């Protein structure tokens with residue numbers, strides 16, 4: 001068991017969308033250097049939960065602690081400042097901008113020329129090339145090329161390289177391998193492990209319990225806005241976890257009653 005202070009601690013979280021109760025008394029800890037699979041059926045509340053962490057939703061009740069300090073204001077900018085980055089398949093990059101520009105999106109380096117601030121394109125090219133190539137960008141693709149010409153796996157490489165370069169502490173990967181080829185999927189999963197091994201917290205949302213079981217240290221299962229399972233992959237097989245998802249909370253209630 002991990003006895004360190006959790007990097008993120010969620011306590012008794014509730015969230016309502018009007019009359020709809022989307023998160024119900026959710027408590028879960030996430031530690032640095034851990035890869036946690038977050039799974040559950042459609043509408044289970046996975047995305048809603050991570051949107052709270054990203055500052056998009058404010059909970060109706062409950063507490064969130066980041067690095068031991070209670071989060072009082074939920075705002076995307078504050079989450080970014082704390083080093084929380086979300087990697088989603090279809091968002092996060094501007095297709096019509098170059099790879100180098102996308103790497104720095106919103107954090108462009110500036111140099112002074114005759115006292116005037118100018119974008120430092122040389123630095124953007126040099127840094128983005130160096131970092132993203134480590135994460136699998138082909139040699140025949142220039143960082144001046146538009147992101148549009150990248151494969152799905154390479155797009156993920158840009159976002160993952162960016163998360164590492166800007167010293168993120170938490171990377172939330174929301175179905176990061178949807179629509180990717182087998183090889184690209186392996187590549188992205190390899191990068192997720194690299195991030196974990198560099199000490200980042202990786203939260204990996206997916207419907208593929210077997211895929212994430214191979215990667216994750218722990219799996220959290222949600223159903224109807226509740227956390228119904230939180231188990232180490234060493235102690236629970238992918239088959240057993242799949243059964244929990246198939247039967248929903250019923251199997252956990254039965255087990256707890258024994």
Ligand SMILES: Nc1ncnc2c1ncn2[C@@H]1O[C@H](COP(=O)(O)OP(=O)(O)OP(=O)(O)O)[C@@H](O)[C@H]1O
Pocket residue numbers: 017020022040041042043044045046047048049
């Ligand atoms: N902004 C919103 N307003 C109202 N209801 C919402 C909102 N966002 C999500 N919901 C509802 O909350 C529930 C949980 O949705 P959420 O997207 O978190 O599920 P999920 O587990 O991520 O599902 P999926 O795997 O399909 O993405 C769903 O019933 C959804 O319709």
